[in-house]
Amino acid sequence: ARYRTGQGWYDARLTAYAPLQMDPSTAALHYAQSIFEGLKAYAQPDGSVATFRPTANAARFARGAKRLAMPPVPEDGFLAAVDALVDADRDWVPTGPDQTLYIRPYQLATEPFLGVRPANEYLFLVIASPAGAYFSRGVHPVSVYLSEDYIRAAPGGTGDVKCAGNYAASLLAQEQAIAAGCDQVVWLDALEKRYVEEMGGMNLFFVLGSGADAELVTPELTGTLLPGITRDSLITLAREKGHTVTERRFSVEEWRKGVADGTVTETFACGTAAVITPVGEVRARTGDFVIGDGTPGPLSMELRSSLLDIQHGRVPDTHGWLHRVG
Numbered sequence: 001a002r003y004r005t006g007q008g009w010y011d012a013r014l015t016a017y018a019p020l021q022m023d024p025s026t027a028a029l030h031y032a033q034s035i036f037e038g039l040k041a042y043a044q045p046d047g048s049v050a051t052f053r054p055t056a057n058a059a060r061f062a063r064g065a066k067r068l069a070m071p072p073v074p075e076d077g078f079l080a081a082v083d084a085l086v087d088a089d090r091d092w093v094p095t096g097p098d099q100t101l102y103i104r105p106y107q108l109a110t111e112p113f114l115g116v117r118p119a120n121e122y123l124f125l126v127i128a129s130p131a132g133a134y135f136s137r138g139v140h141p142v143s144v145y146l147s148e149d150y151i152r153a154a155p156g157g158t159g160d161v162k163c164a165g166n167y168a169a170s171l172l173a174q175e176q177a178i179a180a181g182c183d184q185v186v187w188l189d190a191l192e193k194r195y196v197e198e199m200g201g202m203n204l205f206f207v208l209g210s211g212a213d214a215e216l217v218t219p220e221l222t223g224t225l226l227p228g229i230t231r232d233s234l235i236t237l238a239r240e241k242g243h244t245v246t247e248r249r250f251s252v253e254e255w256r257k258g259v260a261d262g263t264v265t266e267t268f269a270c271g272t273a274a275v276i277t278p279v280g281e282v283r284a285r286t287g288d289f290v291i292g293d294g295t296p297g298p299l300s301m302e303l304r305s306s307l308l309d310i311q312h313g314r315v316p317d318t319h320g321w322l323h324r325v326g
């Protein structure tokens with residue numbers, strides 16, 4: 001759909017995937033008024049297709065639009081667009097184990113002009129692509145690199161919305177992590193570079209203790225990290241299993257010491273793409289450390305299967321998280 005100031009949203013339609021035509025002075029290319037979402041559609045055992053918590057994506061998308069001075073896409077328009085695409089692509093929703101259709105809604109400023117101000121014309125698009133299981137050879141713990149040279153988000157910035165600029169600013173640190181032999185970047189807070197915020201595209205959880213008494217800690221939403229929908233779902237599931245979940249600041253020292261004295265037993269990252277990724281190794285200037293024995297922790301794996309079971313319709317959807325398409 002397109003948007004023009006004074007006219008609102010118009011021209012909603014389903015078209016074949018094709019290149020976009022753009023004016024060289026298209027605002028988004030210069031001033032980065034651009035946001036996106038990521039969600040998935042899952043083939044259900046009864047042959048239907050369902051998306052997972054799309055209203056949460058719609059809400060985050062609208063919040064991002066507001067932060068970037070763009071007109072928000074109303075929730076019903078967002079859901080209708082995602083549904084229409086998934087319905088049209090129904091034959092492309094894979095049915096293999098843990099396979100999905102990845103859906104990417106996005107919005108950008110299309111008005112052609114030079115000069116810094118909010119644009120008066122926007123485009124809202126949704127594209128999709130089949131996605132295989134994230135881990136082709138089983139889940140394995142990843143190594144992470146603490147970014148001490150670069151900061152992802154500062155207070156008052158755009159860290160808690162899914163805007164393109166956040167990712168542009170993170171690419172160099174990601175390159176640095178890979179050069180250091182790590183899989184992912186872990187971002188620290190801007191002011192003290194002491195507290196763990198999140199990973200490149202996932203939120204983090206720390207498991208304290210073990211067994212039924214294990215507690216979970218996840219960095220609180222201070223405005224500089226993305227409120228992940230997987231994070232939110234896992235908080236609910238872990239509490240239902242009887243675990244205490246605390247949202248608070250968690251420092252690198254607490255992480256390192258906890259791993260050394262055995263109080264921090266597992267660390268995992270979570271997001272739409274990989275669901276849960278165990279973290280097995282941390283590289284930092286202040287010293288590297290290893291978490292666990294190279295195999296995924298039990299609570300990480302239990303939460304992972306619980307969430308996947310809901311998403312793939314293998315257990316009843318008691319939270320109303322699945323949205324049937326068509």
Ligand code: PMP
Binds near residue numbers: 038203227270271
């Ligand atoms: N943090 C960042 C920076 C991300 O890009 C993502 C992926 N959207 C997440 C966290 C996890 O969010 P979600 O669980 O909604 O996929």
